[in-house]
Every structure is written in structure tokens, then in C-alpha cells.
Amino acid sequence: MGGLRGSLSESTLVSTSKTDGDADHVPQRLTIGTGQTVATHLLPPEGTLILGRAPEASIRVEDTSVSRQHVRLHLGSVVHIEDLGSANGTRLAGARLLPNERTPLPPGQVAEIGGSWIMVSNAPLSRSTTQQLTTRIETTPPAVAPGRSPPDDGLIVHDHAMRNLHRLIERAALSDIAVLLLGETGVGKEVFARRLHALSPRASGPFLGLNCAAVAPSLFESELFGHERGAFTGAGQTKLGLLEAADGGTVLLDEVGEMPLGIQAKLLRVLEERQVLRIGGTRPRAINVRLLSATNRNLEAEVEAGAFRRDLYFRLNSISVQIPPLRERLPEVEPLARRFALLAAQRLGVAAPEIDPRVWDRLRSRRWPGNIRELRNVMERAVVLSEKGRITLDVLPAETDLASGPEPYAPASNTGASVRAAAADTRVNGERQRISDALEECAGNQTRAAAMLGISRRTLLNRLVEYDLPRPRKRDKP
Numbered sequence: 001m002g003g004l005r006g007s008l009s010e011s012t013l014v015s016t017s018k019t020d021g022d023a024d025h026v027p028q029r030l031t032i033g034t035g036q037t038v039a040t041h042l043l044p045p046e047g048t049l050i051l052g053r054a055p056e057a058s059i060r061v062e063d064t065s066v067s068r069q070h071v072r073l074h075l076g077s078v079v080h081i082e083d084l085g086s087a088n089g090t091r092l093a094g095a096r097l098l099p100n101e102r103t104p105l106p107p108g109q110v111a112e113i114g115g116s117w118i119m120v121s122n123a124p125l126s127r128s129t130t131q132q133l134t135t136r137i138e139t140t141p142p143a144v145a146p147g148r149s150p151p152d153d154g155l156i157v158h159d160h161a162m163r164n165l166h167r168l169i170e171r172a173a174l175s176d177i178a179v180l181l182l183g184e185t186g187v188g189k190e191v192f193a194r195r196l197h198a199l200s201p202r203a204s205g206p207f208l209g210l211n212c213a214a215v216a217p218s219l220f221e222s223e224l225f226g227h228e229r230g231a232f233t234g235a236g237q238t239k240l241g242l243l244e245a246a247d248g249g250t251v252l253l254d255e256v257g258e259m260p261l262g263i264q265a266k267l268l269r270v271l272e273e274r275q276v277l278r279i280g281g282t283r284p285r286a287i288n289v290r291l292l293s294a295t296n297r298n299l300e301a302e303v304e305a306g307a308f309r310r311d312l313y314f315r316l317n318s319i320s321v322q323i324p325p326l327r328e329r330l331p332e333v334e335p336l337a338r339r340f341a342l343l344a345a346q347r348l349g350v351a352a353p354e355i356d357p358r359v360w361d362r363l364r365s366r367r368w369p370g371n372i373r374e375l376r377n378v379m380e381r382a383v384v385l386s387e388k389g390r391i392t393l394d395v396l397p398a399e400t401d402l403a404s405g406p407e408p409y410a411p412a413s414n415t416g417a418s419v420r421a422a423a424a425d426t427r428v429n430g431e432r433q434r435i436s437d438a439l440e441e442c443a444g445n446q447t448r449a450a451a452m453l454g455i456s457r458r459t460l461l462n463r464l465v466e467y468d469l470p471r472p473r474k475r476d477k478p
Contacts, residue, residue, distance in 0.1 A: 028079070028107075031199065033170060034063045034116040043120070049073045050084070051113065065114030074102060079120050081105040088114040107201055110174055119174065121201055161324055162332065166195075172319050173199035180256075180316050181294040183323035186373035189294040190254065192323060197250040202290055205249025210242050213255040217437055220263045222279055225270070231280025243276050243287050250290045256316065257297035257308060261434060262452035264309045271315055291316070307431050326368040326375060333363050336372065340379035341391065353383055356392045363396075432467045435460070444472035 028043045032051075041059060043049070049058040054068035061070070067086035074080040080102040083090040090097045091112040097103055105111055110119050172179055173196045181189040190209065197207045215223055226241030242251055253259070259267070270276050271291065275284040293316045302308035326333065338355070345352050368374055378397060385395040434453065442448040450460040464471055 028075075029121050030059070030073070031119045031121065032059070032061060032116065033118075034061055034066075043075055046075050048075065051118070052084075052086075061113070061116055063114055063116045066116055067114070070113050071111075071118075073105070073120075079105045079107075081111055086114065121203060162329060165321065165323065168319075168321060169195055170199055172196060172321075174201075176200075176202075176290045178290075178316050178318040179292050180299070180318075180320045181292065181323060182299075182320055183294075183296065184325050184369075184371055185296050186371035187323045187325055188372050189323060190252065192321065193250075193252045193292045193294060196292060197290075200250070200290070202249050206246050207250050207252070208242055208246040209252035209254055211254045213258040217260045217263075218441060220260060221266065224263065224267065225276050225278055226281075227279035228281045231278070235280070238278075241276060241278065243270065243289055244278075244285060246289045248288055250292060253291065253293040255295055255297075256293040257295040257299055257302055259308075260438075260452070261307070261309065261455070262438070264312045268309065268312045268315060305431065307434070326371040327366075330364050333375065334360050336375055337363055337379050340376045341383055344380040344383040348383065350383075351389055353386050354390045356390065358393055359391055359396065362393060366397075431463070432469065435463060435467065435469060439472050446472070 030041045030043055032039050050069050050072050051057060051059050051061055052068045052070040053061060053066050057069060065088050069084050070086045071090050072082045072084055074082065081090065082102050083097045083099045085099040092103060092109065105120055107121050110117050169192060179196060181192055183189055194207060197203060210223060222239065224241050224243055226239050226244055227235050229235060229238045274287060276287050277284045299308055299313055303310045303313050342352050382391045382395045438449040438452045442452060446460055447457050450457040453460065
């Protein structure tokens with residue numbers, strides 16, 4: 001199979017530009033997947049487009065399974081698709097369409113054209129409606145050339161494993177299936193989450209994230225579920241929780257492994273019932289959100305250690321995406337570094353720097369414990385310290401830093417002594433602290449602390465003995 005090379009015809013672009021002043025028009029986008037290529041085009045508000053392999057097609061799809069003129073799209077408030085008598089047919093929801101008959105193509109519905117697929121979405125990406133956007137994942141994508149502005153989306157995919165990963169993301173984006181993003185700190189988990197949202201039928205809705213490691217345990221419930229005015233001391237006004245505020249969109253729970261056990265139980269119930277009850281509220285409110293989660297922990301080991309609920313883990317892990325660290329994606333080091341240097345230069349208002357060729361060997365030899373985030377910081381520092389617009393070896397971190405970094409991230413599928421040891425450490429250091437925090441929060445009330453942790457009181461007492469924790473006395477909360 002080939003890629004998707006064609007673009008909207010000149011007349012289509014003219015038609016699109018006429019909508020700039022139309023406040024009622026919400027631009028639509030057409031996403032086309034062919035082999036390892038995914039392309040997105042902004043669509044005019046009305047008219048017709050022909051998709052196929054022919055050079056004269058409105059959008060050319062270079063796929064041998066696609067006919068020269070495969071389908072016609074009839075644009076308007078409702079988009080219709082019409083098969084033009086193609087050899088390999090057009091399928092919608094698994095059913096082959098009859099030739100020369102118009103069929104509605106709802107937003108978010110995938111239509112198969114030969115071995116490729118298309119999808120129309122009502123949500124534009126964040127750019128002018130006069131522009132055509134084409135985002136490609138190619139076998140040999142071009143590097144960002146020095147002195148030229150990088151593409152707006154910043155997508156750089158040079159590694160074979162990453163190309164396959166992006167293909168998985170593109171397919172997963174089409175549904176509301178829960179996705180668990182795994183990987184070391186700084187590998188780009190939030191970038192992948194935002195891409196899942198941008199390619200999904202929910203792209204017009206909000207994308208909201210919560211860093212679970214940065215929220216105090218006592219504030220978790222309010223942050224996620226919200227509270228009513230007067231629900232507790234300091235609740236001066238009603239507050240929407242994250243899940244309610246993101247209605248119609250996507251929520252990312254970053255560092256989800258840091259979530260307290262008591263909140264895990266409440267979150268599981270919310271996800272099952274698709275309803276949220278604010279603190280102090282009496283009426284559950286329906287929510288419509290897609291949940292994504294990310295962690296740099298091994299959640300399977302956390303589950304075995306009793307630090308993460310097994311039922312919630314299965315609920316969040318419909319699809320797991322293991323993002324490799326930068327040290328395993330060496331072909332991407334140079335293009336990423338060029339992009340970060342260019343962006344840093346643009347922020348400083350200086351010309352794009354020239355980079356000494358010896359810099360690339362130094363960068364590729366580094367272990368990058370902070371991954372892409374660290375590479376960005378190194379290149380920003382290099383731009384600031386460079387002289388005469390040239391980045392040389394002397395503005396990079398010292399050679400002694402090259403071997404530094406953590407042990408490689410252990411994916412959830414790993415088993416054996418190392419995972420068992422990690423589980424034991426997590427049990428001692430993680431759950432022991434959670435129990436102490438819960439007892440402190442509940443002023444020594446063991447029944448309330450057990451409920452907060454999502455375990456029975458008897459289990460709590462057993463763990464106090466197991467972890468050699470003193471049995472607290474109940475006291476009045478300050």
C-alpha cells in the first residue's frame with residue numbers, strides 16, 4: 001500500500017475560505033487512514049468530494065485496494081457517503097454499501113474504503129478554517145530542517161516502534177475505550193493523551209487533566225467529584241469536580257498510581273454508574289467523559305502489593321500503551337533536538353542556531369533519565385549559552401552525566417524476582433504510609449480509616465500488626 005498524497009482541490013480551498021465570516025459554521029474535518037499514514041483535512045461546509053487513487057480526485061488516496069474514484073462525500077449539515085461502484089467496496093458498521101446510493105456518515109463513524117478507512121468529525125483542530133491540515137506518519141518522515149518553522153502539531157516519528165504505537169493510538173482514538181499510558185517520567189504520556197483526544201469524536205469537548213501525585217489526599221474527592229456550598233469548612237461556593245467539568249470531553253488522570261485507595265473505590269463506582277455525587281450533594285449527576293490514565297509505576301505490582309485496587313486496574317486498562325524511553329528511540333533524538341532548539345530560538349527572538357555535527361554523537365550517547373523533557377531542557381540551555389548562533393559541545397552537559405539515569409522502566413508484563421522485590425518494597429513503603437496518612441486524617445478512628453482505604457476494619461488491624469504500626473487511640477479532630 002502507498003500513502004495519502006493528494007490534497008483538497010483549489011476550488012475546495014476557495015470554498016473553505018468563504019466560511020471565515022460565518023459564525024454559525026463549525027468546520028468539519030476528514031481523517032483518512034492508509035497503511036502507516038493518517039491524514040486530516042478541513043472540509044468546506046457544502047459541496048461534494050471524490051476520494052480515490054485517480055490524480056483528478058479531490059483527495060487522492062494511494063492505496064491499491066482503493067479504486068480510482070472510490071467514494072463521493074456529499075457535504076452539509078449531515079455528511080453522506082456514496083460508493084461509486086468500487087471494486088473492493090465501502091463498508092459502514094461492517095455492512096457493505098450499495099453502489100450509487102447515499103448513506104448518512106455520522107460524526108465519529110468509521111467507513112472502510114477498500115483497505116483504508118475514513119472518519120468525519122464535527123470538531124476542528126485549533127487552527128484557521130482556511131488552512132488544510134495534513135498530519136502524516138511516514139516510513140521516513142522528513143526531519144525539521146534548520147532555519148525553518150516546525151509543523152504546528154510537532155509530531156516527530158522516526159522510530160519503527162513509535163510508528164506502530166501511533167497507529168495503535170489512532171485506532172484507539174475512534175472509540176471511548178479506556179487507555180492506560182505507561183512509561184518513564186518525561187516520555188510524553190500527556191502528549192499521547194492529547195493526541196487520543198484530538199483524533200477522537202470528542203475533540204470539540206474539553207481535555208482536562210489531574211496530576212494525582214500533586215493532590216493532597218484530603219482534597220482528592222473534591223477535585224474529582226466536586227462539592228456543594230457549605231459541604232465542609234471552607235466550601236464557600238459550589239465547585240464542579242473534574243469529571244463533571246469535562247462533560248463531553250476527555251479526562252486524564254496522570255500518575256494514577258498515586259491515588260489513595262479510598263478514592264479508587266469511589267472512582268470505580270462513578271465509572272460503573274456514569275454518575276457523580278458531589279460532596280454534600282443529594283442528587284447524582286450524569287457524566288459523559290472518556291477516561292485516560294497514565295503512570296510511571298508498575299500497576300500490576302501495585303495490585304499484587306495491595307496498593308491499587310484490582311477491579312479499578314482492569315477498568316482503566318482496556319488498552320495499555322507502553323511508551324518506550326528516549327534511549328530506545330535514538331533515531332528521534334536529532335529531529336527532536338532540532339525542533340526544541342528552533343522553538344527556544346523563536347522564544348528568544350534569535351535566528352535558528354547552527355549545530356555542530358559532533359553534538360549528535362554526544363546526545364545519542366546519553367541515557368536520558370528525564371527522556372524528552374530532559375532533551376528539551378538541554379537544548380533550551382544550549383541555545384541560551386551558545387555563541388555566534390552555533391551550538392557546540394562545550395554548551396552541553398558534562399561527559400560525567402552521560403551514564404546517569406534510572407534503571408529501565410519495567411513494563412506491567414514483566415514477571416520474576418525483580419517485580420516481586422518491587423512489589424515488596426511498594427507494600428512496605430507505599431501502603432504503610434497510606435495507612436498512617438489515613439489514620440491521621442481520621443483522627444485515629446480505625447473504622448473510618450478502613451473505609452477511606454477501601455478495606456475492612458479487620459484487614460486494617462492485621463496490617464497494623466504486619467507493618468509494626470502502633471494501634472492509635474481515637475481522638476477529636478482539631
